[in-house]
Amino acid sequence: MNIIPIGDPQDPRVTAYLDIRERDLVGRHGRFVAEGKVVLDLLLSTRRFAAESALVLENRLAGLQPILRKAPADFPVYVAGGEVMDKIAGFHMHRGILAIGVRGDPAPAEALVETLPRRALAVVLVGISNHDNMGAIFRNAAAFGADAVLLDTTCCDPLYRKAIRVSVGAALQVPFASFADTATFTATLDRLGFSQFALSPRGAHDIREADRSPRLALYLGTEGEGLPRDLLARLHTVRINMAEGFDSLNVAAASAIALHHFSNR
Amino acid sequence: MNIIPIGDPQDPRVTAYLDIRERDLVGRHGRFVAEGKVVLDLLLSTRRFAAESALVLENRLAGLQPILRKAPADFPVYVAGGEVMDKIAGFHMHRGILAIGVRGDPAPAEALVETLPRRALAVVLVGISNHDNMGAIFRNAAAFGADAVLLDTTCCDPLYRKAIRVSVGAALQVPFASFADTATFTATLDRLGFSQFALSPRGAHDIREADRSPRLALYLGTEGEGLPRDLLARLHTVRINMAEGFDSLNVAAASAIALHHFSNR
Structure with missing residues (x-):
């Protein structure tokens, strides 16, 4: 130096x-x-x-x-x-x-997922607009060995100062990239053999029943609105069971539970 | 009005x-x-x-x-x-x-735990000093039906404005109280028939192997230092398995995983 x-x-x-x-x-x-x-x-x-x-x-x-x-x-x-x-x-x-x-020249998400190994855990974020949540999701992604984070263009920037800080540097560690069109990207993951799960309060299955496939993509949406309905219709939907009358979990907390579930099996 | x-x-x-x-x-x-x-x-x-x-x-x-x-x-x-x-x-x-x-006159933690039902999930916090984490832990406690949060005197205030906001009001919902001496309080929970689990990166068992007993207390410590060694020696210690080389999880994220585990069985 x-x-x-x-x-x-x-x-x-x-x-x-x-x-x-x-x-x-x-x-x-x-x-x-x-x-x-x-x-x-x-x-x-x-x-x-x-x-x-x-x-x-x-x-x-x-x-x-x-x-x-x-x-x-x-x-x-x-x-x-x-x-x-x-x-x-x-x-x-x-x-x-x-x-x-x-920053360098970011590769598109389609190029990044082409490079993933045969056993891979990918996190797909749609509309995550809060830097604290973004940082916390990256931290969880690193903790549970996710191979990549893929973001739609309405997500906030993982390299924003606060996001990096909250991620404790995981935003500099876990490869990430953006995709322009969610439907096209979902088709790419499908072609690459990814099982695709979306976390939703009204998911069809309890996440604890969801099996891990070698290549798995986990979709997380905004806290208020959640993932778009047409996207949910194309994915396996899983829910995190909560106490009666409660259906609100912070998206970063939800990511911790879901990534822990999928990474350890 | x-x-x-x-x-x-x-x-x-x-x-x-x-x-x-x-x-x-x-x-x-x-x-x-x-x-x-x-x-x-x-x-x-x-x-x-x-x-x-x-x-x-x-x-x-x-x-x-x-x-x-x-x-x-x-x-x-x-x-x-x-x-x-x-x-x-x-x-x-x-x-x-x-x-x-x-605020009213807060009852001591010993009095609060005496009132808990026969099946109860209690969260015990030691040295949680960050209001974001405090609020997020309360939110998770509410989401997973915890009956009470018990705090040692080095914890920050759950009724601090930001803590309430981050908890999305759960700090006004989940009963909480403080205890002065951790060893004495642990003895009280023991007398009341609580199985006592401490979350620690070096916990003896994977949390997924931990059974739910009707009355269960989950201890969470500060992010940096973790729970004091003499306390860990008196409790069942459980860990959340992470990716190789990684042993750092935000305490609120850890609480989400642990509370989800214990609440749903």
């Missing part, structure tokens, strides 16, 4: 870290922000995304050596004191560890 | 709604804030807590009639326009539905 002290918040070399929260909203021209030690470690070790640089508090540098050693020799590590770092970020950065990653 | 138009943000009758976010931090002298339609409905229909008043946007009033009819005849419903409401709350209240509840 290449350690570069930064004394001036206006230093052009740290432009990518300016006003973190404001940039969350306007976007970062193909870049994303990774925060914290665990996420930085995943960024540098999975290498799914190129890492452009890191910005760390001077008192965190020593503890990060084992992680930063995973970066290329010329990887810039900008080091700043607390006051300078807060001025760059635009708010108090108590963790003191930031990095910039590059 | 008693409808009272409010035209002045400084009206002393809406003092309890002033500067919502600031008051989240300093406390509300035995009161809590309930937000949104679903939560208001639960506050008024479960009657676990006394409701003191509501403050709603004028354009929401008509749609709330079926819910507000559940309140006593003299229940004050303050009605304001958007600008006045935002000035009272101190930020933009896009949902436009607020209510104040009264």
Whole structure:
């Protein structure tokens, strides 16, 4: 790594870290922000995304050596004191560890699923628009060994700063890609031999009765509306049984139950 | 209900709604804030807590009639326009539905568990300090029919505004109480015939092998540290199997899997 002290918040070399929260909203021209030690470690070790640089508090540098050693020799590590770092970020950065990653050119979902192994667990998301839920679903996907997450175009961005943070870096680890048309994508998964299950409060079968097939796709929809009716008609529908009078489960919690069920058999 | 138009943000009758976010931090002298339609409905229909008043946007009033009819005849419903409401709350209240509840005198956990039925599922929380996790655990507890949530004194407050919101009102629904000493409380549950299970990444048994006994207590600990070692030594420990190399699951996700397991058998 290449350690570069930064004394001036206006230093052009740290432009990518300016006003973190404001940039969350306007976007970062193909870049994303990774925060914290665990996420930085995943960024540098999975290498799914190129890492452009890191910005760390001077008192965190020593503890990060084992992680930063995973970066290329010329990887810039900008080091700043607390006051300078807060001025760059635009708010108090108590963790003191930031990095910039590059999104690269995302492959379409159809290409990603072609590469999956003969035994594979795929998560298909339709209309997941909350970054906390997105991050939590990725975290569960990683915990239960899902091979890919496929998103329709109404889903929010897994590389949004908060989604990465809530995922504890799983968004940098589990391969994901987007598809444009759900019906076409469902047909692709069908052709590739995936059994396709949709989680729905009014699913035909209790999920505990659902068998695992070698290639399995699990569809999750928005919390309020759920999955579109015409899509449900084309898939196996499974439900999570709840207490009487209750049919509301957070979609991330539902993903944990369903992925745990399918991954362990 | 008693409808009272409010035209002045400084009206002393809406003092309890002033500067919502600031008051989240300093406390509300035995009161809590309930937000949104679903939560208001639960506050008024479960009657676990006394409701003191509501403050709603004028354009929401008509749609709330079926819910507000559940309140006593003299229940004050303050009605304001958007600008006045935002000035009272101190930020933009896009949902436009607020209510104040009264905490009352909480019974100790020992008294609450004495009242549980012969078949009962209790959730015991140790050191859950994040309001999102607290709310999500309550939501799962309600979804899977848990009879009570028992908290040690290092847990955060389930009636904190955000915890109630994330719980979608379950914090106003599922009875909860605190205990001072974990060892003493564990002995109480033991005396009452509860099988006691602790969720831990290094649990002795896969949770899918754990049988449901009529009275069952599920212990969940903090995400980082987990449950204290001396406590684990006194309980049945169960684990949720994860993908190789992964041993990190959000505590709310873990609660969903465990409660689903125990509630449905």
